[in-house]
Amino acid sequence: MCGIVTAISTQNVVPVLLEGLRKLEYRGYDSAGLAVLHEGDLVRARSAGRVAELAAIADSRHLSANIGIAHTRWATHGEPSERNAHPHVSGGLAVVHNGIIENFERIKTDLTAKGYVFTSETDTEAIAHLINHKLSAGLDLTEAVRLATNELEGAYAIGVVTESDPFRLVVARRGSPLLLGVGDDGMYAASDTSALLQVTRKVVYLEDGDVAELKLGSYRIVRPDGTVVERPVHLSSLSADAVELGTYRHYMQKEIFEQPQALGNTLEMIAGGNTISPQVFGAHAGEILGATRRVLIIACGTSFHAGLVARYWLESIAGIPCVVEIASEYRYRESVPDADTLVVVISQSGETADTLAALKHAKSLGMGKTLAICNVPESAIVRETALRFITRAGPEIGVASTKAFTTQLAALAMLTLSLAKLNGRLSDEDEARYLTALRHLPVAVGKVLELEPQIEQWAQRFASKQHALFLGRGRHWPIAMEGALKLKEISYIHAESYAAGELKHGPLALVDKDMPVIAVAPADELLEKLKSNLQEVRARGGELYVFADAGSAIEESEGVHILHMPEHYGMLSPVLHVIPLQLLSYHAALVKGTDVDKPRNLAKSVTVE
Template sequence: MCGIVTAVASQDVVPVLIEGLRKLEYRGYDSAGLAVLNGGLRRVRSTGRVAELAEAAAEVHAPVGIAHTRWATHGAPSERNAHPHVSGGLAVVHNGIIENFESIRARLSAAGYVFESETDTEAIAHLIQSKLREAGSLFEAVRLATAELTGAYAIGVLHETEPECAVVARRGSPLLLGIGEHGVYAASDTAALLQVTRNIVYLEDGDIAELTREDVRITDSAGQPVERATHVSSLSADAVELGIYRHYMQKEIFEQPQALANTLEIIGGGGLPIPQLFGADGPAVLGGVRQVLILACGTSYHSGLVARYWLESIAGIPCTVEIASEYRYRSSVPDPATLVIAISQSGETADTLAALKHATLLGMTRTLAICNVPESAIVREAALRFITRAGPEIGVASTKAFTTQLAALAVLTLTLARMSGHIAEDVEARHLAGLRHLPVAVQKVLELEPQIEQWAQRFAMKHHALFLGRGRHWPIAMEGALKLKEISYIHAEAYAAGELKHGPLALVDEDMPVIAVAPADELLEKLKSNLQEVRARGGELYVFADAGSEIPETDGVHILHMPEHYGMLSPVLHVIPLQLLSYHAALVKGTDVDKPRNLAKSVTVE
């Protein structure tokens, strides 16, 4: 959530700040602002898009600046709540949530500081200002102030008395540095800095850094100097450009064959190289696993639900899937032989990271991160990691991150099945061949787009929709409903189809389109009976069916035939048309596909 860009350079940084914010728009925001130092402190804020901020700051030029996109937590979206917040000649931008801001605010108000906003961030600005006299430098004032903060933060700070530097700090919220030819930069995401450098330094929790034009100084929270390695990002500026596509979501849907190929490249033409897949400690951590606990949120949670079917049916290992935001707030029974899997696209999802840490504190140290960002917090926290190699995902509604998570979980399932002796060699070989063929199979499904687009025209103006699935395709129905809600704002719910008669059937009539996932599997005949229940109540059906499903197309029953039945991996194929359906429904409705209202891409607050 939110986005920070900070720059100290030998040239005007305002274009860098604005372009950086544009690259962070996908994270979700409702206001934007910047502050610069050039003969004094100047601030510009806007409650519109970054384009409006750029227009308002057209005459602003400076070699030092901070910028921010805000997703409202404390206080409504408004200019007075927009960042940067100031205190005298000091300005602060902040991502995260300060849990003890009310006590800090009360103390500083009593000392004479005047608060103009409803935000927790303004308390940080006044707190740092209050430390300046005793600290003697902005860097030390930030260190003293952050020691009093409880909660998550990534901050960028300027002060007009030190016009050639900026200070940044982080705890629990992502922040990285960029070392460029003309200056030093900081941002919430690598994408914001590719315009100036690919040399990236990832800050650790508690780090504080002072940025000058030619150097950076980093200490831990105690003020002790620390060294952080410089990494050359494999991303290119082109990777986060739209190219021929109308929206990032469309681009990312059609990138799925290549994303899957990249993710599965490591299995090659042979078997499962466990150390290469999960790290050198893979055999030791995965050996003797008695059960699996998956922690995730949103779309990643749905990938975990699919994996539960795979792990129990193929590997013979019990699996529990928990919503990460709920897991650590209930009493549970830990087992050291449990493999705890944290799934996150960004690797910075606050709820998932906290749940992973909680599980570790309970003594479950066999941990695995499935993530798209190699240097993220969740990856660093886990004992093992599987990097999905989906590439940057900009659209808020996750697509290629989901399918590559499924691919990773399929590989994990086969790995655990082999290690436990629960799978025959010929069965494993058949599943591996299916994985290698997966990019080609997905490409064939994408060719169904014209028919899906026609369907979208037919029900985009509906206010509600019901998604049905059975077995391992029930989570795919859940994912389809989530996609439709996220970007078209059509209210959608998903049910295991057998549950229809236990309540949801009361909702079905001619105004409630029902979308069904109907693979030719062992539950197909049961699903057909459930679909008859819908037709008997006048419901209109849209069915994504395998070629062998033998569901006739009649009045009120629309069938889209998938190119092939794909067995275990069928959920990967069946989610593709649901993504396309949501995308085209959103186009018909004219919503902001890549930046849906009220949502953020990287949820870094609890």
């Protein structure tokens, strides 16, 4: 959510800033802007629209500069508008900001009393005036930013330029991601590595509280107390090709079809072995996992659904009690801490504010056995946990998560098997069988993807609908939840999910000929129960769309549409059954003509509470 790109270079930085913003569009935004020092003067351009509109404005004004900052905004304080778009200025100084400043009203009151005039509804404008006030006392830009950020409460990543110091750019972070890029012709900073691949793969990850001063050919990082610190330079493993769309129509489509490769990469460590080792979660994993008596999973959105699937696995296979909490709720309720509980946090980006705050809350309660399942190795959540598993999904650009979800499930399956083995609940025969199934998973997912043409036909019928119900039972109920979420996210069709047995306890009142009902129907121990629930739908005139395993013996008839999955996959069936639901949502959105990769009101990396 929100994106920052800054640059100081011997070359014209305007194209770099704009291309960086394009690469950050996936994060979700409603306005865009930039500020550069053009021939020594601060020039600002903003648009309450897409980056393409900002680029057109910059082109029409023939902007060129060697230093500048740029931003895509996802509205928090104030409506989406040009007036509220970043950068915000104070005199000859401009600021871009991700995050939320919790004490901005007090700062605004103080600065208003000093004569500063506020022209927006944002918290960010308070940062601009505060830094400018520090500059007016004779400080240089770096010191002014350091002292100003010491007064801020909340989360922020900021970039600052000023006319009075045209050869220095300053950035700072606390709680929101920001990294530096070390290039051959300049220095850069951005919210995400993908924005900087155009100029460099050398990156420096800033820590909370860091203030970084960027000049041509050098950078300096200081802590809140003014101490100068060193941060290592990393060579990013990402390539520019990894974030290109290629031959696909949308990033979501590309990422759906990348799932066989993403799963293969994630499961590479078990590709040639005949046993599963706790060491895949870290050097001390055996000791920590061996002493685990309960599991607490904390996550948001799609990652929360992955945790719900894992609860079924952990309790049935590993024999370990598991609780799954929504991160935004967990830290605000009274809970009973248990030092023997393994706290598992799941996040695609590793910067999810609610999940990170919930993790810190759990640790403050004395629960130090922590594990992160994440797609970004250098993220804040990974740095906060004792153990970690890095899913190798590669960059996920589409806001609606797909390959991140299935690779999270793969990681959680390995966690389940590791705990089962340590608890003496995994025989050699079962271990071999599960490992074979995991290794075959990429091939099995590839077969499911071949069902796309039939799913595309189903999607044609969905485009005119206003509502949909998704049903599942057991470990496939969270998959129904994920399917409903995907349909809501990108097609804007209202969708709800229920454990199928709950239909008769209320939701059945909604079923009629205009309410499509999507059922996840694997050939498992609950199939016969599910069939009875489907009969309840048909008796009320509801139209059924059933994703059924081979051998499920559900017959197609009037009002009952069946898509047969290639094979039954036992414990790992949820990984396969979510694929057609992703495709259904994608093609329904295509028919409706919505913005698939950048759905309205949503953001990819949710870095505010």
